[in-house]
Amino acid sequence: MRIVDIETFQVPPRWLFVRVATDEGVVGWGEPIVEGRAEAVQATVDILAEYLVGKDPLRIADHWQVMSKSGFYRGGPVLSSAVAGLDQALWDIAGKARGVPVHELLGGPVRDRVRVYTAAHGDTPADVADHATQLVADGFTAVKVTPAGRLGFLDDRAAIRSMRELLDPLRDALGDADLAMDLHGRFSLPMARRVLPLLAEYLPLFVEEPVLPEYTVHLGRLTASTSAPIATGERLYSVGEFRLALEAGISVAQPDLSHAGGISETMRIAALASAYDVALAPHCPLGPIALASCLQIGFTVPNYLIQELPFSTYDEAGNAPYLTDPDPLRISAGHIERLTGPGLGIDIDEAAVRAAAGQPHRWRPPLWRHDDGSFAEW
Structure with a gap:
């Protein structure tokens, strides 16, 4: 079997799909994307395709090494995301060629269904609580919320009070369901140390990305200062980058399978995390291919x-x-049952993808500024 063609498709709302075709008619799909930088990843996929076309798609480990390392300069979100999507597609081909789901190739299932969570949204605290109530009624046993918007380096009491005004009714609305919190890297290290003890009172399932990834080296000061389980990893792209976070004492590792080198590298991250008694909860704000890849793991x-x-x-x-x-x-009841179809376990509607790609998106993240006009973390 040989790879004969690699195509990419920008599809709404903000996704990038890759299709890898072989001479035996087996096709694999992946999702390589950096949100807001789809064009850059698309160009990098094209470069990597120069190497892959003509190769045996089943030599996944070797292809991963070459794609990630042969350019001398390594890492970063654009290259890692391009590799991630192609890696997903190669695993999809491997499963389809053998007639089994990818998780069978990774050692077989250890569970029959995966618990899932989603985010509660709304314009007011009451709206968020109402949305959370509906999610619980729909069967979700865990809901996530972002309790803070734009924040200053050491913000005032009003900012902290607004968090409580959101979290108090939300916690009541959830009943016994778990509450997760995403701080989105908006907190400075001192602001996080100030607020985390307050957030711990709500017994969160985890508190996600309290500080930016460039401050991972200081993350141990946060994990030591709170009983709240700290989660991070959506902006870490390799097993080496996760090592610092694991040594800092995080409780939950959150690699993104469309950023952190795909299925291959995320399996290595999961294995390393297990040595630190750390759980895996992959980040996934993307489309069905990325989600299916996460579920296979x-x-x-x-x-x-x-x-x-x-x-x-x-x-x-x-x-x-x-x-x-x-x-x-x-x-179903806040879970997704084990995928049993070959490859990633989903079938892509190629005609729908090609039609949607006829009007490619140009999604960009919002630009936030502080009251003084300076840049603010989104």
Whole structure:
């Protein structure tokens, strides 16, 4: 078997898909994307395709090494994301060629379903609480919220009070369901140390990305100062970058399978995390291919905690777009049942993808500024 063609497709709302075709008719799909930088990743996929076309797609480990390391300069979100999507597609081909789901190739299942969570949204604290109430009614046993918006380096009491005004009714609305909090890297280190003891009172499932990834070296000062489980990793791209976070005492590692080198590297991250008694909860704000890749790892990794479920992956009827059959990613009682189809376990509607790519998106993240006009973390 040989790779004969590699194509990329920008599709709404902000995704990038890659299609890897072989001379035997087996096709694999992946999702390489840096949100807001799709064009840069698309160009990098094209460069890597120069190497892959003509090669045996089943030599996944060797291809990963070459794609990640042969350019001399390594790492970073753009290259790692391009490699990640192609790696997903190669695993998809490997499973389809052998007629088994990817998790069977990774050692077989350790669970029959994966617990999922999603985010509660709203314009007011009451709206967020109402949304959370509906999510629990729909069967979710865990809900995430971002309790803080734009923050100063050491923000005032009003900013802290607004967090409580959001979290108090939300905690009541959730009942016994778990509450996770995403700080989105908006807190400075001293602001995080100031606020984390207050957030711990709500017994969060985890507090995600309290500080920016460039301050991972200081993360141990936070984990030592709070009982709240600290999670991080959506902006860490390799097993080496996760080592610092694990040594700092995080409780939950959150690699993104479309950024952190795909299935291959995330399996290595999961193995290293297990040596630190740290759970895995992959970051996934993307589309159905990224989600299916996460789930394949979820079915085979013992230290898997829970899976993020982006609402943009589903329409109002609860169906994932760009699939010929939405049932494999159907949510039931806050879980997704083990995928049994070959490869990633989903079938992409190629005609729908090609049609959508006819109007490629140009999504960019919002630009925030402080009251003084200086840049603010989104």
